Amino acid sequence: MxxxxxxxxxxxxxxxxSCFPLIxxxxxxxxxxxxxxxxxxNPELIELGRQLFHEPKLSGDGTISCASxxxxxxxxxxxxxxxxxxxxxxxxxxxxxxxxxxxxxxQFWDGRAFDLMEQAGGPIQNPIEMGSNWQQVLKVLGxxxxxxxxxxKSFSDGxxxxxxxxAIVAFEETxxxxxxxxxxxxxxxxxxxxxxELAGYQLFKQYGCTSCHQGMAVGGNLFQxxxxxxDYFADRGNIGEAxxxxxxxxxxxxxxxxxxxxxxxxxxxxxPYLHDGSSSTLDDVVEKMMVYQLxxxxxxxxxxxxxxxxxxxxxTYQGKPL
Amino acid sequence: xINSTVxxxxxxxxVLILIxxxxxxxxxxxxNYQIHKSPIEKVRAVxxxxxxxxxxxxxxxxxxxxxYDYLATSxxxxxxxxxxxxxxxxxxxITAVEETLDVSSKIKSTFAVFQNSLFFFPKGIALxxxxxxxxxxxxxxxxxxxxxxxxVMQFTIATVNKKNTTELYAQIRQLKTDLLLLPExxxxxxxxxxxxxxxxxxxxxxxxxxxxxxxxNKINTHAQTLIDSxxxxxxxxxxxxxxxxxxxxxxxxxxxxYLLGLWWKKHNSMVIKLQNSxxxxxxxxxxxxxxxxxxxxxxxxxxxxLRTPMNAxxxxxxxxxxVAKMRGQEDMIPDLKKIRFAGGHLLNLINDVLDLSKIxxxxxxxxxxxTSIDALLTDIKTTSAPLxxxxxxxxxxxxxxxxxxxxxDKTKVNQILLNLLSNAAKFTQEGTITLTSExxxxxxxxxxxxxITDTGIGIEPxxxxxxxxxxxxADLSIxxxxxxxxxxxxxSRKYCELMNGELSAESKEGEGSTFTVxxxxxx
Numbered sequence: 066m067x068x069x070x071x072x073x074x075x076x077x078x079x080x081x082x083s084c085f086p087l088i089x090x091x092x093x094x095x096x097x098x099x100x101x102x103x104x105x106x107n108p109e110l111i112e113l114g115r116q117l118f119h120e121p122k123l124s125g126d127g128t129i130s131c132a133s134x135x136x137x138x139x140x141x142x143x144x145x146x147x148x149x150x151x152x153x154x155x156x157x158x159x160x161x162x163x164x165x166x167x168x169x170x171x172q173f174w175d176g177r178a179f180d181l182m183e184q185a186g187g188p189i190q191n192p193i194e195m196g197s198n199w200q201q202v203l204k205v206l207g208x209x210x211x212x213x214x215x216x217x218k219s220f221s222d223g224x225x226x227x228x229x230x231x232a233i234v235a236f237e238e239t240x241x242x243x244x245x246x247x248x249x250x251x252x253x254x255x256x257x258x259x260x261x262e263l264a265g266y267q268l269f270k271q272y273g274c275t276s277c278h279q280g281m282a283v284g285g286n287l288f289q290x291x292x293x294x295x296d297y298f299a300d301r302g303n304i305g306e307a308x309x310x311x312x313x314x315x316x317x318x319x320x321x322x323x324x325x326x327x328x329x330x331x332x333x334x335x336x337p338y339l340h341d342g343s344s345s346t347l348d349d350v351v352e353k354m355m356v357y358q359l360x361x362x363x364x365x366x367x368x369x370x371x372x373x374x375x376x377x378x379x380x381t382y383q384g385k386p387l
Numbered sequence: 388x389i390n391s392t393v394x395x396x397x398x399x400x401x402v403l404i405l406i407x408x409x410x411x412x413x414x415x416x417x418x419n420y421q422i423h424k425s426p427i428e429k430v431r432a433v434x435x436x437x438x439x440x441x442x443x444x445x446x447x448x449x450x451x452x453x454x455y456d457y458l459a460t461s462x463x464x465x466x467x468x469x470x471x472x473x474x475x476x477x478x479x480x481i482t483a484v485e486e487t488l489d490v491s492s493k494i495k496s497t498f499a500v501f502q503n504s505l506f507f508f509p510k511g512i513a514l515x516x517x518x519x520x521x522x523x524x525x526x527x528x529x530x531x532x533x534x535x536x537x538x539v540m541q542f543t544i545a546t547v548n549k550k551n552t553t554e555l556y557a558q559i560r561q562l563k564t565d566l567l568l569l570p571e572x573x574x575x576x577x578x579x580x581x582x583x584x585x586x587x588x589x590x591x592x593x594x595x596x597x598x599x600x601x602x603x604n605k606i607n608t609h610a611q612t613l614i615d616s617x618x619x620x621x622x623x624x625x626x627x628x629x630x631x632x633x634x635x636x637x638x639x640x641x642x643x644x645y646l647l648g649l650w651w652k653k654h655n656s657m658v659i660k661l662q663n664s665x666x667x668x669x670x671x672x673x674x675x676x677x678x679x680x681x682x683x684x685x686x687x688x689x690x691x692x693l694r695t696p697m698n699a700x701x702x703x704x705x706x707x708x709x710v711a712k713m714r715g716q717e718d719m720i721p722d723l724k725k726i727r728f729a730g731g732h733l734l735n736l737i738n739d740v741l742d743l744s745k746i747x748x749x750x751x752x753x754x755x756x757x758t759s760i761d762a763l764l765t766d767i768k769t770t771s772a773p774l775x776x777x778x779x780x781x782x783x784x785x786x787x788x789x790x791x792x793x794x795x796d797k798t799k800v801n802q803i804l805l806n807l808l809s810n811a812a813k814f815t816q817e818g819t820i821t822l823t824s825e826x827x828x829x830x831x832x833x834x835x836x837x838x839i840t841d842t843g844i845g846i847e848p849x850x851x852x853x854x855x856x857x858x859x860x861a862d863l864s865i866x867x868x869x870x871x872x873x874x875x876x877x878x879s880r881k882y883c884e885l886m887n888g889e890l891s892a893e894s895k896e897g898e899g900s901t902f903t904v905x906x907x908x909x910x
Binding site for chain 2: 287
């Protein structure tokens with residue numbers, strides 16, 4: 066027995082030392098990757114999540130649901146500079162889109178939530194957003210026989226804050242937008258985008274936009290300082306807490322003005338742009354990026370082409386164009 | 388009783404404790420063995436993911452197209468496993484991994500900017516050079532731009548030391564001063580280039596230090612320490628588990644032995660009890676056998692030793708009466724008759740005692756035969772007639788119905804009825820003795836019922852059952868007054884019972900008694 070165990074340990078050691086082969090790296094020919102179709106493994110849970118996502122009872126006064134600020138009909142955002150919470154209270158920051166949010170490396174502009182599970186509880190308990198608390202939410206949902214039934218189907222322990230979040234997350238994970246014209250182009254349909262749009266994409270790469278905006282979500286997988294080449298916040302003025310970004314999470318001076326690079330998918334629909342919602346048009350935001358992030362002199366013709374390219378990133382949800 | 392309850396309670400307690408100990412030992416041996424398997428696997432998984440992140444970060448910096456999504460997935464996976472590994476001994480390891488992930492993500496951001504500036508820098512240089520050449524004004528500036536380009540390229544590509552940086556900054560400062568001499572449009576291009584130069588220098592230095600941090604991570608060291616300690620622990624736990632398992636087997640054995648002991652004790656006590664009771668039974672049997680033997684011997688002795696002389700006494704007393712009559716010695720006759728009477732009485736007594744003894748020794752055997760009971764009754768009436776004359780009694784026979792045939796012991800029935808009739812005659816003076824005979828059917832069986840009713844002295848109710856006991860008469864004076872052995876009724880009842888019948892009596896003191904004999908027509 067003892068010898069057998071020793072042999073076992075030796076084998077473990079062996080596997081340990083041999084666990085560093087050259088790890089195959091995923092190389093890419095294009096910095097942007099097509100979005101896959103959502104994976105629907107648990108339709109009941111997703112349906113429950115869909116209902117909760119649209120459920121105003123989750124808010125303190127029963128007026129606001131997740132969908133109030135992340136409407137699926139307007140690109141997953143409210144198209145306001147800053148969102149309005151209960152009692153019309155203005156929020157501190159521009160609402161990021163819920164579409165493709167599961168592809169983000171972290172959640173919120175400042176990345177304070179590790180994943181959607183961590184994010185989902187945030188707005189519900191934020192006094193200026195949905196202004197409620199779990200005790201109240203559990204009570205309200207607990208009084209609803211339809212929810213009781215649905216929760217019982219998906220969870221053994223019924224209605225709990227974790228289960229509410231899990232259902233919402235399960236739904237949000239299906240909010241992918243595949244099938245954009247640009248994805249079609251990437252997948253081999255060379256006619257899916259026009260020559261000008263393709264030229265815009267070439268410029269997008271040449272200017273170095275893809276240094277940050279890359280991957281499936283064309284962003285969302287990197288943190289970057291806003292205003293590398295020129296001081297954006299000095300030019301804009303009126304610096305608030307929301308402008309500090311990652312600094313608010315890490316309290317580390319070098320993380321000041323560092324934000325999660327936002328996704329450019331469906332960018333055509335998610336105006337106004339930037340964390341402060343200061344750009345109402347794509348032309349304006351591309352110009353800002355050229356000045357503050359790339360440190361180059363903006364060229365109007367190039368901006369026009371890049372914006373044309375950006376508009377090819379609008380995908381579909383449930384088979385219909387957004 | 389209390390003692391045995393306490394004992395069994397204690398036994399149950401001991402058994403329960405042993406079972407609990409065994410179960411606990413079994414569980415602890417198994418659980419401990421399992422606990423330390425998963426952390427090692429998780430530490431290894433984290434190690435592998437972290438290695439993946441480091442490798443891909445370095446590949447990305449060397450110009451490979453590494454997808455951020457790919458790195459991000461690795462980071463996420465690592466974070467998820469790290470969250471599960473929340474234990475104080477892992478703190479150093481977790482901190483090292485988290486720092487590595489942080490450095491890697493900073494390298495990503497820094498490198499993105501650095502790359503862009505690196506991409507822009509030659510273009511900026513070319514632009515400025517072009518314009519300077521066109522203006523043909525600042526020939527010395529061109530050489531300075533050349534110097535700058537060379538220095539920056541060296542700086543970014545080759546290993547940097549502090550001297551290079553200082554030289555480079557001096558050159559940039561000099562260029563800045565010279566730029567003031569240029570027309571506005573050119574100075575804008577220069578400013579842009581200088582900004583990118585600054586970014587290149589500072590970000591390149593950042594990357595250098597980040598890379599140093601990335602490569603000098605202590606993940607493997609901490610992981611190795613952890614795994615070593617886990618292995619030690621694991622071996623220790625395995626040893627413990629083996630020991631626990633041994634204890635478990637020992638406790639099981641103890642439990643088994645204890646139960647065996649309990650069973651053996653119980654089994655033994657039962658065997659002893661059985662042995663004892665068997666011996667007792669044997670003794671009792673021996674006693675009973677010897678008693679029976681003695682009784683049988685006594686009975687056979689009685690028959691021979693008592694009856695023979697009694698027969699001689701009776702025979703010779705009768706013979707002597709005849710002799711006395713013949714010789715005219717009349718005065719001797721009363722004395723001889725007394726001897727004859729006493730002898731007859733004694734013989735009767737002996738016969739009765741013998742009969743009773745035989746019944747009690749189960750030596751009586753019924754000689755059953757088909758008999759006409761009516762004829763039997765006629766015989767009895769004839770035989771008993773002299774009895775009634777003695778006390779001037781009247782005898783009546785009431786036959787309710789024909790009795791018919793019966794499969795009975797004729798002699799015994801005869802004896803019972805004669806005994807009862809003689810009793811009735813004995814205790815009645817100038818009265819009436821009635822014999823009622825009847826055949827009845829009760830629950831599918833035919834019975835002969837004989838009722839002997841007298842108008843004699845009667846029996847007290849409380850003594851009514853006593854009269855059936857041997858040697859008991861209602862009153863001690865009765866024996867003297869009426870004679871008799873006091874065995875007749877008990878013998879009669881025993882005979883009735885032998886024939887599955889019954890003999891019962893009812894009486895009213897001073898008014899008379901009724902004895903009822905009930906015998907089935909066949910046995």
